[in-house]
Amino acid sequence: MATSSSFNGLTVQTQSHDYPIVIRQSGHLTGDSMASQVVPYIHGQQVLIVTNETIAPLYLQPLQDELAEQFTVAVCVLADGEQYKNQASINQIYDALMAEHFNRDVTLIALGGGVVGDMTGFAAASFMRGVNFIQIPTTLLSQVDSSVGGKTGINHPQGKNMIGAFWQPQMVLADMTTLQTLPARELSAGIAEVIKYALIMDVDFLAWLEQNMAAMLALDLAVLGEAVKRCCQYKADIVAQDERESGIRAILNFGHTFGHVIETHEGYGNWLHGEAVAAGMVQAAELSEKLGWLSADEVTRVKRILTLANLPVIAPPIAVETALRLMGHDKKVKQGQIRLILLKSLGNAVLTSDFDAQLLTETLAQSA
Amino acid sequence: MATSSSFNGLTVQTQSHDYPIVIRQSGHLTGDSMASQVVPYIHGQQVLIVTNETIAPLYLQPLQDELAEQFTVAVCVLADGEQYKNQASINQIYDALMAEHFNRDVTLIALGGGVVGDMTGFAAASFMRGVNFIQIPTTLLSQVDSSVGGKTGINHPQGKNMIGAFWQPQMVLADMTTLQTLPARELSAGIAEVIKYALIMDVDFLAWLEQNMAAMLALDLAVLGEAVKRCCQYKADIVAQDERESGIRAILNFGHTFGHVIETHEGYGNWLHGEAVAAGMVQAAELSEKLGWLSADEVTRVKRILTLANLPVIAPPIAVETALRLMGHDKKVKQGQIRLILLKSLGNAVLTSDFDAQLLTETLAQSA
Numbered sequence: 001m002a003t004s005s006s007f008n009g010l011t012v013q014t015q016s017h018d019y020p021i022v023i024r025q026s027g028h029l030t031g032d033s034m035a036s037q038v039v040p041y042i043h044g045q046q047v048l049i050v051t052n053e054t055i056a057p058l059y060l061q062p063l064q065d066e067l068a069e070q071f072t073v074a075v076c077v078l079a080d081g082e083q084y085k086n087q088a089s090i091n092q093i094y095d096a097l098m099a100e101h102f103n104r105d106v107t108l109i110a111l112g113g114g115v116v117g118d119m120t121g122f123a124a125a126s127f128m129r130g131v132n133f134i135q136i137p138t139t140l141l142s143q144v145d146s147s148v149g150g151k152t153g154i155n156h157p158q159g160k161n162m163i164g165a166f167w168q169p170q171m172v173l174a175d176m177t178t179l180q181t182l183p184a185r186e187l188s189a190g191i192a193e194v195i196k197y198a199l200i201m202d203v204d205f206l207a208w209l210e211q212n213m214a215a216m217l218a219l220d221l222a223v224l225g226e227a228v229k230r231c232c233q234y235k236a237d238i239v240a241q242d243e244r245e246s247g248i249r250a251i252l253n254f255g256h257t258f259g260h261v262i263e264t265h266e267g268y269g270n271w272l273h274g275e276a277v278a279a280g281m282v283q284a285a286e287l288s289e290k291l292g293w294l295s296a297d298e299v300t301r302v303k304r305i306l307t308l309a310n311l312p313v314i315a316p317p318i319a320v321e322t323a324l325r326l327m328g329h330d331k332k333v334k335q336g337q338i339r340l341i342l343l344k345s346l347g348n349a350v351l352t353s354d355f356d357a358q359l360l361t362e363t364l365a366q367s368a
Numbered sequence: 369m370a371t372s373s374s375f376n377g378l379t380v381q382t383q384s385h386d387y388p389i390v391i392r393q394s395g396h397l398t399g400d401s402m403a404s405q406v407v408p409y410i411h412g413q414q415v416l417i418v419t420n421e422t423i424a425p426l427y428l429q430p431l432q433d434e435l436a437e438q439f440t441v442a443v444c445v446l447a448d449g450e451q452y453k454n455q456a457s458i459n460q461i462y463d464a465l466m467a468e469h470f471n472r473d474v475t476l477i478a479l480g481g482g483v484v485g486d487m488t489g490f491a492a493a494s495f496m497r498g499v500n501f502i503q504i505p506t507t508l509l510s511q512v513d514s515s516v517g518g519k520t521g522i523n524h525p526q527g528k529n530m531i532g533a534f535w536q537p538q539m540v541l542a543d544m545t546t547l548q549t550l551p552a553r554e555l556s557a558g559i560a561e562v563i564k565y566a567l568i569m570d571v572d573f574l575a576w577l578e579q580n581m582a583a584m585l586a587l588d589l590a591v592l593g594e595a596v597k598r599c600c601q602y603k604a605d606i607v608a609q610d611e612r613e614s615g616i617r618a619i620l621n622f623g624h625t626f627g628h629v630i631e632t633h634e635g636y637g638n639w640l641h642g643e644a645v646a647a648g649m650v651q652a653a654e655l656s657e658k659l660g661w662l663s664a665d666e667v668t669r670v671k672r673i674l675t676l677a678n679l680p681v682i683a684p685p686i687a688v689e690t691a692l693r694l695m696g697h698d699k700k701v702k703q704g705q706i707r708l709i710l711l712k713s714l715g716n717a718v719l720t721s722d723f724d725a726q727l728l729t730e731t732l733a734q735s736a
Binding site: 152 | 455494495
């Protein structure tokens with residue numbers, strides 16, 4: 001998996017096939033509709049659009065109508081929220097496919113955030129052992145994170161993303177105009193993942209974000225488009241080296257082991273994923289500081305950029321034992337040893353189990 | 369995917385990795401246990417054995433005990449039968465994995481027939497987006513068919529194998545001694561698939577079967593081992609050319625489109641899969657005769673070898689319209705056109721939609 005940039009977007013190369021991420025910044029030009037962007041990537045005559053109750057009233061109708069001129073189009077509208085990222089929702093997708101008698105030639109289109117994308121992707125991976133799908137991520141979080149890299153799946157009652165597959169889309173349409181209807185809180189949650197890339201990969205991008213955070217929050221679509229493009233490039237470059245997450249790809253989970261504890265403990269959907277990751281990144285930075293890798297000033301800089309983005313920097317109170325137990329279910333655990341992604345310096349993350357467990361306990365105790 | 373033979377078995381080469389099919393014909397030698405055969409292919413410390421209520425009392429305990437000397441071993445015992453090849457059973461496997469806090473290093477072992485193998489394989493494909501698994505097929509059907517080729521999955525209420533993945537095992541242990549406890553009816557059902565290979569690929573193998581059918585039914589393990597090895601070789605050679613079934617692999621479904629109609633109409637589990645395929649192969653042969661490709665004598669030869677194996681050669685009564693409708697859900701349907709695997713001659717199958725629909729109707733009407 002690697003990338004090359006050409007049109008407004010980039011091409012992702014994976015083991016199975018190459019696909020483009022198209023970044024759309026304006027919907028004002030004739031012929032520049034969502035539908036016109038995805039049509040070239042639909043093979044066959046059957047399309048199932050999967051979306052949710054929040055996104056459907058905003059973007060479904062024009063997409064559906066325009067595609068229906070050329071294809072047999074069916075729609076599956078799911079309930080909105082992480083708490084519905086489960087087998088019941090996947091079954092709604094399967095049932096819609098079966099009801100239409102769709103077959104291996106169907107293309108699924110995920111129109112929505114990461115939850116819709118992950119579930120649609122897993123349904124595509126598993127319906128008839130694999131059919132095509134297209135991502136139209138409508139949240140910043142999904143544009144910079146879940147829509148790239150081929151991870152798909154659902155939650156198990158005892159753990160997030162425990163059931164899923166690696167399955168690559170035919171294309172990703174990151175439509176900046178959809179961010180205009182995104183609630184401010186969700187925009188910020190997406191920015192948490194943008195900040196993550198700066199912290200793990202590129203301190204220069206951190207400086208860029210410090211300068212451009214106001215413009216992002218003010219929905220400057222050009223600035224947002226630039227941020228999305230950079231993040232997709234970072235992610236594609238990492239995933240290129242490690243598509244199935246046996247090594248370096250794990251650094252993309254910076255803040256996520258701590259964040260998963262928060263999400264699981266508070267109940268999926270009460271803390272937004274990006275909010276949990278934000279507070280989790282602070283915990284990871286604090287542990288990095290205890291190990292002598294970050295200075296106090298650098299941890300403050302991490303907290304400041306998150307605060308600028310209106311994100312939480314303090315985890316909710318969770319007993320240390322509870323947190324450690326919840327980490328035991330985390331996929332980053334290898335042979336019973338807790339492995340964490342920590343910062344050697346700003347812009348440089350490592351996956352390590354080489355730390356004093358006591359320091360982890362102390363870090364967790366700060367919010368216990 | 370291709371094969372090479374060396375030890376008593378063969379090596380299957382796939383896009384993801386190579387793996388051996390080991391054929392075990394005797395359990396009398398010290399150190400030649402099931403467990404000793406699979407141990408070299410278990411990485412990590414965690415093992416979940418998935419089996420069913422019928423097989424568990426026969427083969428579980430020694431395998432479990434011997435593996436427990438080296439690994440953390442958990443067991444998941446499913447209900448027995450095609451009607452349990454569903455999401456509820458898959459959830460039992462996920463729940464067992466979660467209860468043990470098993471992670472990406474787990475190896476799943478499928479100890480049972482095709483239903484256990486398909487479900488365990490799909491659980492392995494989808495747990496944490498993919499973990500290792502080993503097949504110990506304990507029915508002839510699964511030894512010659514489902515354990516080779518990487519197809520995994522479950523049924524949807526409206527169609528067989530509608531949900532699944534392509535996922536290759538680390539090894540397959542085809543243990544002939546397990547056939548000694550297989551009910552005669554299931555042995556015959558497995559032989560249906562053995563006969564299938566002869567009909568689609570090799571008329572000389574058909575002659576071999578005509579000579580050796582009595583020995584197979586009398587549980588001559590050397591003859592059965594030879595038949596299994598030949599069938600695995602045929603299947604691996606076909607799958608090598610077409611791992612994801614975009615072309616030639618479809619011929620392995622000879623008799624299956626008709627057979628699926630029988631299974632679906634009669635309810636999963638009432639007709640054994642192999643029995644439905646047997647009657648379905650006769651229907652496919654009869655349609656081939658109507659097209660002028662087979663002689664009446666050749667159709668009689670097909671019926672005779674199936675009858676020798678104590679298999680049904682007449683489909684149950686199903687209205688033609690019902691059968692055609694049920695075919696509409698079949699995965700072999702492309703763009704609404706029914707495509708069937710038919711015989712150009714004995715030992716030579718083709719996938720075609722180039723036939724008069726009226727002849728299909730007449731064929732179905734013979735048992736309506």
